[in-house]
Amino acid sequence: MMISRAVTLTRERIVAYAGHFDPQPQHLDEAAAVSTGFGELVASGWQTVSLSLRLAEEVCPALAGGRYRIDSVKWQRPVRPGDTLLVEVEVLQAAPFRFQIATRHAEGETVQTMIGTTQT
Amino acid sequence: MMISRAVTLTRERIVAYAGHFDPQPQHLDEAAAVSTGFGELVASGWQTVSLSLRLAEEVCPALAGGRYRIDSVKWQRPVRPGDTLLVEVEVLQAAPFRFQIATRHAEGETVQTMIGTTQT
Numbered sequence: 001m002m003i004s005r006a007v008t009l010t011r012e013r014i015v016a017y018a019g020h021f022d023p024q025p026q027h028l029d030e031a032a033a034v035s036t037g038f039g040e041l042v043a044s045g046w047q048t049v050s051l052s053l054r055l056a057e058e059v060c061p062a063l064a065g066g067r068y069r070i071d072s073v074k075w076q077r078p079v080r081p082g083d084t085l086l087v088e089v090e091v092l093q094a095a096p097f098r099f100q101i102a103t104r105h106a107e108g109e110t111v112q113t114m115i116g117t118t119q120t
Numbered sequence: 121m122m123i124s125r126a127v128t129l130t131r132e133r134i135v136a137y138a139g140h141f142d143p144q145p146q147h148l149d150e151a152a153a154v155s156t157g158f159g160e161l162v163a164s165g166w167q168t169v170s171l172s173l174r175l176a177e178e179v180c181p182a183l184a185g186g187r188y189r190i191d192s193v194k195w196q197r198p199v200r201p202g203d204t205l206l207v208e209v210e211v212l213q214a215a216p217f218r219f220q221i222a223t224r225h226a227e228g229e230t231v232q233t234m235i236g237t238t239q240t
């Protein structure tokens with residue numbers, strides 16, 4: 001399990017994101033949000049997605065560079081201004097991969113090289 | 121690329137390892153080592169292997185727990201007392217794996233769950 005740093009979604013960030021990418025009343029303004037299904041100002045789900053992927057890429061080397069697809073997204077709870085979020089990345093199903101372990105002098109010279117394969 | 125911490129192999133560690141696991145003259149005593157092919161005291165290659173695997177497991181989550189096999193080992197240079205070593209772990213061939221990204225409040229409540237697949 002890889003755990004990211006925590007980030008606080010301020011009202012400013014929520015409204016700015018919505019203004020650019022998801023301009024709906026529940027993401028833009030407290031007064032307008034009252035008459036929506038949420039009844040209050042909440043973050044766009046897409047803002048939570050993009051923040052979560054950024055945090056996940058920071059802690060999971062295999063995701064860095066964006067070589068993955070997302071198969072499903074589920075929103076369980078609204079995110080409100082001031083909420084502090086972090087992500088936990090978990091490998092659900094690993095496949096074997098080959099790796100190399102090079103042992104070097106701190107000055108850089110290679111003293112040993114091993115090739116291996118993970119088992120799942 | 122994952123890079124481990126550096127560890128110095130002292131004379132004491134080299135001789136102690138050899139005494140237990142690889143008691144040959146080139147690993148045990150400077151004077152006895154002179155008449156070996158090495159001509160000097162050097163660490164057992166198996167000591168370099170076991171140190172390297174320990175350091176690799178520390179920095180590569182996929183290796184933690186020892187679920188891998190080593191397919192080949194190559195010793196390029198002798199390791200001498202006082203040498204400071206580190207390992208570099210590199211994925212040579214990755215396979216797709218499935219992962220889950222759970223976004224949580226810092227207090228623990230889950231606000232979003234995504235399932236994804238890496239692409240190689």
